[in-house]
Amino acid sequence: MDRRAFLKAGAILPTAAALPRLAHAQQLPFEPRQAEKWRSFEVTTRVEIVFPEGTTRVWLPVPSVDSGYQKTIDNAWSGNAQTAKIAYDGTYGAGMLYAEWPTEEKNPVVELYSRFATRDRAVDFSARPGSVERLSPEQRAFYTGATEHMPTDGIVKKTAEDITKGARTDYDKAKAIYEWIVENTYRDPKTRGCGVGDIKTMLETGNLGGKCADLNALYVGLARAVGLPARDVYGVRVAKSQFGYRSLGAGTANITRAQHCRAEVHLAGFGWVPVDPADVRKVVLEEKAQPTDLSDPVVQAVRPKLFGAWEMNWLAFNTANDFALPNSKGAKLTFFMYPQAETAQGRLDSLDPDNFKYTMTAKELSA
Numbered sequence: 001m002d003r004r005a006f007l008k009a010g011a012i013l014p015t016a017a018a019l020p021r022l023a024h025a026q027q028l029p030f031e032p033r034q035a036e037k038w039r040s041f042e043v044t045t046r047v048e049i050v051f052p053e054g055t056t057r058v059w060l061p062v063p064s065v066d067s068g069y070q071k072t073i074d075n076a077w078s079g080n081a082q083t084a085k086i087a088y089d090g091t092y093g094a095g096m097l098y099a100e101w102p103t104e105e106k107n108p109v110v111e112l113y114s115r116f117a118t119r120d121r122a123v124d125f126s127a128r129p130g131s132v133e134r135l136s137p138e139q140r141a142f143y144t145g146a147t148e149h150m151p152t153d154g155i156v157k158k159t160a161e162d163i164t165k166g167a168r169t170d171y172d173k174a175k176a177i178y179e180w181i182v183e184n185t186y187r188d189p190k191t192r193g194c195g196v197g198d199i200k201t202m203l204e205t206g207n208l209g210g211k212c213a214d215l216n217a218l219y220v221g222l223a224r225a226v227g228l229p230a231r232d233v234y235g236v237r238v239a240k241s242q243f244g245y246r247s248l249g250a251g252t253a254n255i256t257r258a259q260h261c262r263a264e265v266h267l268a269g270f271g272w273v274p275v276d277p278a279d280v281r282k283v284v285l286e287e288k289a290q291p292t293d294l295s296d297p298v299v300q301a302v303r304p305k306l307f308g309a310w311e312m313n314w315l316a317f318n319t320a321n322d323f324a325l326p327n328s329k330g331a332k333l334t335f336f337m338y339p340q341a342e343t344a345q346g347r348l349d350s351l352d353p354d355n356f357k358y359t360m361t362a363k364e365l366s367a
Helices: 137-142 153-161 170-184 197-206 212-225 277-286 297-302
Strands: 004-008 039-048 056-061 070-079 083-088 097-099 109-118 231-238 259-267 273-274 314-318 319-323 333-335 338-343 357-365
Touching: 039 056, 056 109, 070 083, 070 097, 070 273, 097 109, 109 314, 137 231, 153 170, 153 197, 170 212, 170 259, 170 273, 170 277, 197 212, 197 314, 212 259, 212 277, 259 277, 259 314, 277 297
Parallel strands: none
Antiparallel strands: 004 070, 039 109, 039 357, 056 097, 056 338, 070 109, 083 097, 231 259, 231 314, 259 273, 319 333
């Protein structure tokens, strides 16, 4: 099989209104290190369809966020697909490799190679707000709007207003929601994958457990409900944490189950601000051999940092919510963070490796 480069640096770009440029990092998340240091990685995603039937289709997310903290280097693929090309979601600019095999192919296989560079990002809230790119009225409406799984009215709005009561500034509101998420939710190890992000049901039932796609979606929904532009960013961890947190990195080169979504909120004078309350709850549950609580020093050290900073041992794929895959006969995706596939039997379960075989590996590239 020939490895075919089909996309070069800068070619994957989101739609103009979807992903505005982000403010550059001013300091690293946990230590005062060199903010300008870029690290380069390659992620390989290999998919083998175990039980093909009829036409087989596969969709693999590719890096679709080019910003002050991440830039695409290139993408390439190999395999026996009859058709393979890059496709886009027209609303969010989410890029994907689309591959298709005819009925006659009994062993569909494809490998995607994505190379990209990242650098840690953090916002210095002690500095005076600076001049950053403002959201257009259309962008502001987009990032405060409701989605199918993220309503901004009813119990979501009431909860958000209760949390932010008395908060004077957008920063105060954003921080209050972050602290509320940290205090009131928990990471549930029984949740499949990264969760489903059904925030209305979470609030109605009072069951505030879940994983990153639940807890960080709850942050985004509550922020939008009080007029703060916010969005989820879906991706995968690609390396160990350099700051000593075992739970906040990929422990091995195999990152097949290392998917992780984060959140951003847009604040005047600071632009898009990185937040990750779900990772605070991950530290509580997983950093030590036995679960701890918020009073533990290991949690207290990271809690204030994850409002305003991300360690970029992580690849950002896209910010897409509730959208349809091109040429798919299946339902809309709540989010696009896992490989997807369909046969004549319908959509395969991305969390069922016995029937949908794929592996993702990551390696850091030398300078």
